[in-house]
Amino acid sequence: MTSFALLAMLAWAAPLAAQAPADAAAPPSRADILRGEYGRYRANNDLLFYHLDVRVDPDKKFISGKNTIRFKMLKDDTRIQLDLHAALRVDRILLGAIELKYERDSGAVFVDFPETLHSGRVYSIDFYYSGNPVETGRFGAIAFRKDPSGHPWINTACEGIGASVWWPNKDQWRDEVESMRISVSIPNALVDVSNGKFLGKTDLGDGYTRWDWLVQYPINNYDVSLNIGNYEHFADRLGSLPLDFYALPEHLPQAKKQFAQAKGMIEAYQHYFGEYPFKKDGYKLIEAPYSGMEHQSAVTYGNHFANGYLERDWTGVGISPRFDFIIIHESAHEWFGNSITAADVSDMWIHEAWATYLETLYVEYMYGRDDGLKYLNGYQSKVRNRAPIITQRGVNREPPQDQYFKGALFINTLRSIVNDDRRWWTLLHDFYQHFKYRNIMTEDVVGYFNRKTGMDLTPVFDEYLRHAALPVLELTFDGAQGTVSYRWKADEAGFAMPVKVGTRGHWQIIRPTAEWQTMKTPLTKDEFAVATELYFVGVSKR
Numbered sequence: 001m002t003s004f005a006l007l008a009m010l011a012w013a014a015p016l017a018a019q020a021p022a023d024a025a026a027p028p029s030r031a032d033i034l035r036g037e038y039g040r041y042r043a044n045n046d047l048l049f050y051h052l053d054v055r056v057d058p059d060k061k062f063i064s065g066k067n068t069i070r071f072k073m074l075k076d077d078t079r080i081q082l083d084l085h086a087a088l089r090v091d092r093i094l095l096g097a098i099e100l101k102y103e104r105d106s107g108a109v110f111v112d113f114p115e116t117l118h119s120g121r122v123y124s125i126d127f128y129y130s131g132n133p134v135e136t137g138r139f140g141a142i143a144f145r146k147d148p149s150g151h152p153w154i155n156t157a158c159e160g161i162g163a164s165v166w167w168p169n170k171d172q173w174r175d176e177v178e179s180m181r182i183s184v185s186i187p188n189a190l191v192d193v194s195n196g197k198f199l200g201k202t203d204l205g206d207g208y209t210r211w212d213w214l215v216q217y218p219i220n221n222y223d224v225s226l227n228i229g230n231y232e233h234f235a236d237r238l239g240s241l242p243l244d245f246y247a248l249p250e251h252l253p254q255a256k257k258q259f260a261q262a263k264g265m266i267e268a269y270q271h272y273f274g275e276y277p278f279k280k281d282g283y284k285l286i287e288a289p290y291s292g293m294e295h296q297s298a299v300t301y302g303n304h305f306a307n308g309y310l311e312r313d314w315t316g317v318g319i320s321p322r323f324d325f326i327i328i329h330e331s332a333h334e335w336f337g338n339s340i341t342a343a344d345v346s347d348m349w350i351h352e353a354w355a356t357y358l359e360t361l362y363v364e365y366m367y368g369r370d371d372g373l374k375y376l377n378g379y380q381s382k383v384r385n386r387a388p389i390i391t392q393r394g395v396n397r398e399p400p401q402d403q404y405f406k407g408a409l410f411i412n413t414l415r416s417i418v419n420d421d422r423r424w425w426t427l428l429h430d431f432y433q434h435f436k437y438r439n440i441m442t443e444d445v446v447g448y449f450n451r452k453t454g455m456d457l458t459p460v461f462d463e464y465l466r467h468a469a470l471p472v473l474e475l476t477f478d479g480a481q482g483t484v485s486y487r488w489k490a491d492e493a494g495f496a497m498p499v500k501v502g503t504r505g506h507w508q509i510i511r512p513t514a515e516w517q518t519m520k521t522p523l524t525k526d527e528f529a530v531a532t533e534l535y536f537v538g539v540s541k542r
């Protein structure tokens with residue numbers, strides 16, 4: 001399920017969710033631990049390369065083939081953990097000509113080797129499988145559908161449930177292959193668009209054609225995608241970057257108009273962070289029957305060829321209708337999510353808070369600072385503050401929706417703490433450049449921001465990411481004395497954050513802590529304002 005699917009689903013299900021208890025307290029299932037944990041049989045090896053070579057039968061909704069998995073051992077061992085959904089059959093697993101034994105445990109496949117695999121050596125196995133994958137979640141994970149004119153339309157979107165719902169792999173977030181080949185055999189009349197650079201197609205002579213793609217960068221498992229359909233292709237360029245677009249023939253005119261927004265989007269993000277991360281693979285935008293997903297170098301799109309999000313003003317302040325939310329949000333993940341990737345699903349805010357914040361940067365780049373702020377603060381009404389953004393490590397469970405909106409508002413709060421835009425732009429650019437193509441944790445982000453700003457921002461990150469509630473600025477006015485007393489009420493011990501107060505246009509910075517401080521003010525309780533559009537905080541006045 002896409003990061004964005006969750007958001008859309010929760011947004012639509014909000015009245016229901018408001019009554020349901022947060023299930024974050026429910027104990028994780030064995031399957032969630034097997035999938036989420038980076039245990040011994042995952043940590044003992046490092047992925048190098050996949051060649052996924054599958055045949056897809058649209059009529060039978062059947063997939064078969066193999067994944068060749070090349071990995072380097074990091075420790076001597078005789079077993080590794082891979083994953084494949086229980087609905088799919090393991091046909092055989094080969095090391096050269098040797099057939100390997102294996103043990104299945106819910107979605108995990110523990111592969112046993114007859115002799116010790118040695119640390120530092122590279123091994124390659126062929127994992128053959130077949131079956132009818134289950135359609136699950138709002139986007140189906142792998143969905144065998146028909147387009148409006150009756151042609152097969154098969155798409156994958158499997159974040160959350162995991163890529164192992166349709167192909168065997170080491171299905172976790174910490175370790176990525178360095179590169180990947182994707183070969184997809186489908187009936188002759190259809191087109192497959194997968195990730196990476198298109199290498200060519202081969203008529204197999206049996207009514208099927210194989211489409212070959214090469215991913216020349218590290219890639220998340222859930223980003224690996226099939227898009228099989230009656231697609232029309234058109235192309236463009238942004239400088240030396242190839243842009244390739246795929247839409248159904250009946251939508252071609254709308255697609256040509258709407259997909260033109262990709263150029264401005266890429267220019268905006270390149271302005272802030274540097275070159276598009278997957279230049280050799282190109283940038284693709286592909287029509288799909290669901291709202292959208294950030295598949296690396298092959299972003300899927302189902303936003304009705306209209307601005308806003310599913311034709312709504314997404315943050316409700318009149319700015320979202322100026323651009324196509326799905327193009328702007330899902331493509332932001334090329335920088336945050338695909339290039340920089342969280343090493344554990346608990347830290348998924350590194351994908352979603354940042355991609356949401358990048359929407360704001362896009363607005364700022366196109367329409368200026370004021371509109372950027374207005375667009376972003378439109379998200380305040382979607383924040384719930386019911387559970388921390390960072391969830392339990394090592395468990396396959398998606399963090400709460402606050403990772404998007406509260407997360408983006410928090411990043412904007414950091415900008416206000418830095419309070420120097422020139423430094424902020426340098427910090428953002430260098431942060432991205434430092435961690436690009438890497439899998440990182442929140443601690444890496446905090447460490448980097450602390451080092452580069454010279455501030456101790458750890459309590460601020462922790463307050464916003466590891467606690468449910470917002471920090472509240474408590475203000476107590478004494479009209480007779482002409483004073484105001486102030487302090488932070490926060491869950492994080494040591495939380496101290498400067499904040500701008502006073503009147504709009506005449507802000508002054510105060511530095512509240514957990515202890516009361518008092519200052520003179522000519523302003524009354526009603527006149528005294530807090531810059532809550534710059535700092536996402538609660539305010540209590542007495």
Ligand SMILES: [Zn+2]
Pocket residue numbers: 003004329330333351352355
């Ligand atoms: Zn997203």
